[in-house]
Every structure is written in structure tokens, then in C-alpha cells.
Amino acid sequence: MIDAGAFGLAAVPPAWIRSSDDMSVPALQRMFDESATTAGGSERKEGALVLLILIELALAGVGVWRVWSWMRGERSARPRWLQVVRVYSDGLAWVSGGVLVFWIGLNVPNARAVLLVILCTCVVSILLALAALRLLRAIADAGEDALWPVFLNHSRMLINAIRNGLRIIAPAGECELRFGFGSLDRLLSPGTFIRWYIVSLALLPVLLALVMTRILSTSPAPYRASLGALFGYNALVVVSCLTAGALLTFIGCAIATYAGILRVKLNVRGAFIAVAACTGYGTAAGFAVVALLPMMQRIVPMPGLGSLASSPGLTPQLLVEVPAGFAIIGYGIGIPVGIVVLCGTARNLLVRRILAPLLFILVLVGMTHFGFGPRGTLLSMVAAMPSVGAESCTDSAIVEHSGDPEWMLRALDACGRDSIYLDDSVFLWTGAIAVCILAAGRFVIDFRRDAMEAAVSD
Known part of the structure; x- marks a missing residue:
């Protein structure tokens, strides 16, 4: 049997053994609890990350599937460029929505600019898709193949609506407001000065009340x-x-x-x-x-x-x-x-x-x-x-x-x-x-x- 003291070495146990011996039972229990908590937190974070990835992939998949379905199906709507704008805007809205959910879940610090760009992209895509869909329905209802006749028709309707609104707001037209030299003449007439004098006399008690x-x-x-x-x-x-x-x-x-x-x-x-x-x-x-x-x-x-x-x-x-x-x-x-x-x-x-x-x-x-x-x-x-x-x-x-x-x-x-x-x-x-x-x-x-x-x- 080899003696450690013969080689000038003290029979000292390793540090982890000494620390374990010196620790009490509650301290060891706390250490194991903290390790378990840290491990549980890491597992929850990984689970949340996996869930965000799945949500992003699902939303993006919906957008890609809608674009792919349109490309493989019948594209009978006219005009074709408006249909393209509608489909691709719809797909981009789904994809950007998935990216937005994933980015919000990551909670990356100091990344507000990226979050704002993604949000704007999503909102603009949704608005473009809705506007294109509304225009396509209007063209189909009108029985036309181009946007210009529908645009002219809606412009006429808008002008008529504005005229009717102005007629309701001002039924008498401009006759109630009239500017010109006749108005200035009336303001400088002797009758106006007499009326102002009478009004000033009527306001004299008010001035007296103010002073008192x-x-x-x-x-x-x-x-x-x-x-x-x-x-x-x-x-x-x-x-x-x-x-x-x-x-x-x-x-x-x-x-x-x-x-x-x-x-x-x-x-x-x-x-x-x-x-x-x-x-x-x-x-x-x-x-x-x-x-x-x-x-x-x-x-x-x-x-x-x-x-x-x-x-x-x-x-x-x-x-x-x-x-x-x-x-x-x-x-x-x-x-x-x-x-x-x-x-x-x-x-x-x-x-x-x-x-x-x-x-x-x-x-x-x-x-x-x-x-x-x-x-x-x-x-x-x-x-x-x-x-x-x-x-x-x-x-x-x-x-x-x-x-x-x-x-x-x-x-x-x-x-x-x-x-x-x-x-x-x-x-x-x-x-x-x-x-x-x-x-x-x-x-x-x-x-x-x-x-x-x-x-x-x-």
C-alpha cells in the first residue's frame, strides 16, 4: 500500500469531497432545488420557442398554400394584375403575421425598429389585399374586365354624394355669406354708427358693473x-x-x-x-x-x-x-x-x-x-x-x-x-x-x- 505522506503529499480529500462533507443537509437540498428550477426554466423556454416556431410555420404555410393554390387553379378574374396584387398581398400578410408573432415572443431587446418594420409590412399587406378584393368584386358586379370604367362610375357616385352633402349642409347656397364693397359701405354708413352708439349706451351698465x-x-x-x-x-x-x-x-x-x-x-x-x-x-x-x-x-x-x-x-x-x-x-x-x-x-x-x-x-x-x-x-x-x-x-x-x-x-x-x-x-x-x-x-x-x-x- 502506497503511503501518500512518503511523497510529501498530505492525505487531503478533493475539494468537491470536502465541500460536500462540510455542507449541511439543508444546503445540499437547496442546491439540488436550484438546479432543478434552472433546468425546468430552460425546458419551458425551449418549449415556448418550439411553440413560436410552430405558429410561425403554420401562418407562413397558410400564406404559401393560398398563393400556391391560386397559381395552380383557374385565374379567371380580370384584370389579372389586380388579382396578382390581391393574392401576393394576402400571402405576404400571412407570412409577416407569423414572423411578427415569432419576433414578439422572442422579446429581443433594442429591436423596436425591426418590430416596427414587420408590423408595417403586415398592416400594409392586409390593407392591399382587402382593397384589391373589394375592387375585384366591384369589377365583377359591374360586368367589366378593366378597372377604369369602374373607377369612373365610382367617381361619379362620389361627386354626386358630395353635391348632395353640400346641399344638405348649405341649402341656401352662398347667399347667406356675401363679401364685397356693399358690405363695407353698410359698415361705414351713418345708421351703423348710430346703432353702435345705442349698443354702447346699452353696455354702459355692464361697464359700470365691471368697474364697481x-x-x-x-x-x-x-x-x-x-x-x-x-x-x-x-x-x-x-x-x-x-x-x-x-x-x-x-x-x-x-x-x-x-x-x-x-x-x-x-x-x-x-x-x-x-x-x-x-x-x-x-x-x-x-x-x-x-x-x-x-x-x-x-x-x-x-x-x-x-x-x-x-x-x-x-x-x-x-x-x-x-x-x-x-x-x-x-x-x-x-x-x-x-x-x-x-x-x-x-x-x-x-x-x-x-x-x-x-x-x-x-x-x-x-x-x-x-x-x-x-x-x-x-x-x-x-x-x-x-x-x-x-x-x-x-x-x-x-x-x-x-x-x-x-x-x-x-x-x-x-x-x-x-x-x-x-x-x-x-x-x-x-x-x-x-x-x-x-x-x-x-x-x-x-x-x-x-x-x-x-x-x-x-
Whole structure:
């Protein structure tokens, strides 16, 4: 027996034997599991690759078989070149589709250009095949052997379709749009300048509203809070009195209708629509005013109010506050309009346009006489609020309580006394004049219309 130590060699086992001896049983199990997983992954990849190859060969085989079948069969379709385009495009679409599936399955990195070329080839081939097939069917239906007569026929059909479409889009032709020296003459005529002057006068209240809104939005916070409380509470009691007056007027007319005194069907729906329309117009006007404020500040800067960036008043909150104020104005105008149209179904013009407005004015007079006008209503609201002392008239106190409308109203009452209340006589005269103007205007319009209808019938 040969001794390894005699030759100067240590009796050391091989490295793989030592490592195996040093390893524990779990470590060996993990090594075998990893080897099995790697082998399983390789097998799955090979299986997927084989499947992709089979799919590619199947699709390509379908394309080649279709071309071969056409070449061996009867080629009776005319023209022959179009049939060739159809068949070869169809075959190329099948082959490129198989290559596309195979390339996507391989997932080759940094090969987007090749993938894009294959995809474009497949799509163009499909489109060419479909177009050629459609043309061949059209030629066969027309009983022709060439493409040119079919092309001419379809061109005529397309031109007729375009003409019919233009006739539907513009039935009046070009008579609604006319450019020439006559249009320029009319723009420079004296009548045009007079109309522009009238329009500018009509837009003057809009400009005034823009200026007032701009000034109020950029005013100091105490001043803005004071004006907000003053006008807000007065507007609240005014629309409250108008709504109560309109409701009492409607109840009176309904009782008269039920008792047979007023033999007219009340136009409640028309009155409600009139109020809603006026409220909507007011809201839209408020949005328009707010939307024009930034442009107005940029085009016509107002001195002393700062730039657009530094102005604290131009905030998105104005999109809520200003339209709400204009909506209240529109609602206040809509109530008299609704009263005027309440008896709109009557044939007697006095009953149709005068009776309900007159009753509405009498109701407002009675309400103010018995203390239910704007002044009396606001006084009762202030009396129910907690009182404040004389120190509330200072600027520091106003700044501190600028976010409390009730405190602001009570402070204004303590500091300004009767100057914050809307006088009932002003309310009555303003409401009566507005209602009379609306009623008289509708009366004249109805009178002229009835007179024209009577003249036509005679």
C-alpha cells in the first residue's frame, strides 16, 4: 500500500469531497432545488420557442398554400394584375403575421425598429389585399374586365354624394355669406354708427358693473365686509318682501279663480319660468363680469389698485360671490315679470296685464303699512341679534370680526343708526315703477299684436 505522506503529499480529500462533507443537509437540498428550477426554466423556454416556431410555420404555410393554390387553379378574374396584387398581398400578410408573432415572443431587446418594420409590412399587406378584393368584386358586379370604367362610375357616385352633402349642409347656397364693397359701405354708413352708439349706451351698465366689482374686490377687507353685510342683509329682506308679496298675490288670484270671480286659468308655469329665466340671466351676467375682470385689469390698469399679480381681490372666490349677487338681482327682476305673465291666458287685456300687477302693488303697500316691509323686517332681525358696545366702531374691531356678518350688521347699527336700513317708501316706489313699466310694455305689445290679428281677420 502506497503511503501518500512518503511523497510529501498530505492525505487531503478533493475539494468537491470536502465541500460536500462540510455542507449541511439543508444546503445540499437547496442546491439540488436550484438546479432543478434552472433546468425546468430552460425546458419551458425551449418549449415556448418550439411553440413560436410552430405558429410561425403554420401562418407562413397558410400564406404559401393560398398563393400556391391560386397559381395552380383557374385565374379567371380580370384584370389579372389586380388579382396578382390581391393574392401576393394576402400571402405576404400571412407570412409577416407569423414572423411578427415569432419576433414578439422572442422579446429581443433594442429591436423596436425591426418590430416596427414587420408590423408595417403586415398592416400594409392586409390593407392591399382587402382593397384589391373589394375592387375585384366591384369589377365583377359591374360586368367589366378593366378597372377604369369602374373607377369612373365610382367617381361619379362620389361627386354626386358630395353635391348632395353640400346641399344638405348649405341649402341656401352662398347667399347667406356675401363679401364685397356693399358690405363695407353698410359698415361705414351713418345708421351703423348710430346703432353702435345705442349698443354702447346699452353696455354702459355692464361697464359700470365691471368697474364697481373691480373696486369692491380690491378694497380693504373691513370696507368690503361692511358693504357686504349692508347690501347683503338689505337684499335679503327685499327679495323676502317681494317673494311674500308675489305669493300673496298668487293666493288672491287663486281664491278669485276658485270663487268664480276671475274666470281665467292662471299661468303658474309661465310665471315660474319667467322668474327662473331672469335668475339664470343674472347669474350668467355675473359670471361674464367676473370673467372679464382679469382682462380689464390688463388692458385698462386702474391706478392705485395694484397690478394683477399683487391685487388681493382678484381671487377665484369671486366666481361664487359676484354671480350670487347678480342672481339675486335677476330674481328681484324676475318676480315682477312673473306677476305680469300670471294672467297671461286672459283675452281681456286689462285682466291679462294690469290686474295681477295692480294687486301685487296693493299687497306691497299693505305689507309696508303693517310693518312687514324691508325696514321693519331688518329691524326685527337686528333686534334678535346679540348687542355690541361702542368699542365695535373702531377699525381694529371691524378687522377682527370681518368674517362675522351678524356682528358686522349689529356694529353698523350701533355706529350708523338709521343709515343702514332701506326706507320703505324707496322700496315701494322702485317696485311700483318697475312693475308698471313691465305691465305697460306687455300691454302695448299685446295691443299691437291683437290689432294686427284683427286687421288680418277682417
